[in-house]
Amino acid sequence: MYIRTLLGDINPDELGFTNAHEHIVCVPPYWELRDVEDLLLDDPERSKLDVLDFKANGGKSIIDATAIDYGRRVEDVANISKETGIHIIGTAGFNKSFLWDAKIPERLKPILGDYETYYEWIDKSSIDELVKVVSKEIIEGLEGTDFKAGQVKFGTGYNSITPLEEKTCQVAIIVQRNLGVPLHSHTEAGTMGIEQIELAKKFGADLSKWSIGHMDRNIDYYYHEKLAKEGVYLSFDGLGKNKYYPESARIDAIINLIEKGFINQILCGGDTARKSYYKHYKYGLGLGWIPSTWLDRFKDELTIKGFDAEDIVNTIFVDNPKRYLTIEK
Helix, strand or coil: CEEEECCEEECHHHCCCEEEEECCCECCHHHHHCCCHHHCECCHHHHHHHHHHHHHCCCCEEEECCCHHHCECHHHHHHHHHHHCCEEEEEEECCCHHHHHCECCHHHHHHHCCCCEHHHHHHHCCHHHHHHHHHHHHHCCHHHCCCCEEEEEEEEECCECCHHHHHHHHHHHHHHHHHCCCEEEEEHHHCCHHHHHHHHHHHCCCHHHEEECCHHHCCCHHHHHHHHCCCCEEEECCCCCCCCCCHHHHHHHHHHHHHCCCHHHEEECCCCCCHHHCHHHHCCCCCCHHHHHHHHHHHHHHHHCCCCHHHHHHHHHHHHHHHHHCECC
8 A cells, every 4th residue: 555646655654744735846737827926826936945844833735636637737846745754645637628729739739639738638549549548647746757646636627527528527537446546526606516416326437536626616505425425535625714604604514414424524624725825926825824823723712612723634645645545555
């Protein structure tokens, strides 16, 4: 059993305190074309300073959820891992369909084929061809490098799943089945989780090794519990984003799942994908905020409810990501 990081496979016990969803260095072609500067994490040195803040406050590992269509900078992120000592888990697979109108960079055409856009690549490639590309990123390395992915991903849009999103879902699940890697899914504003599960069952996914993202973008206890009963992990990966919900709502939703017996299916992260969220780009909360500040608030809320706060924090930030990321094949 092992966890696959960018720098190699590690013993699961080495993982430690884990942020389950981040983006560290990436330049999404879709946003670059539209000059949305805030969404371009293009300075590795600034990103590294935030990773060091995470480390200084007890962080050990980060899942970088950046897929190929979101402008990964694989070597930059791997170098940050080397220079900081933080384990970083890379991601194979896909994001969501509206990003696929972007042009494929020339550096990726030898890997993906001579297609103009990601949409064209996904549309014109067969399932087997896409499975081969995604599998190679786990077995050999991301984008032709030696830095391998440790999870596979697909995504769906807001209250919708397009035919090509369904296709990428099928590809990701085939890869999960074949290689035994964990599966992560993007949900736009937390929607379509139930529909994703219906597809996953159709394609034969291992639901116990799947995390569904952005659950705190859709604070709906019934919805959360319905998903949790299927055995999946629920990823609350927008900690600190109070423009969507106040922190109290997010924490209450997590505690509700704990009270209902789903403590072992919760993951947490920041999805800090904007310069304005990073401390060392634009003075945002940064990657150090969850372990340095959010945890204190969370522990207070748990203690008020009569829980063993330290035990629950260890379960959510250490035990759960370790179980989720461990590959047994």
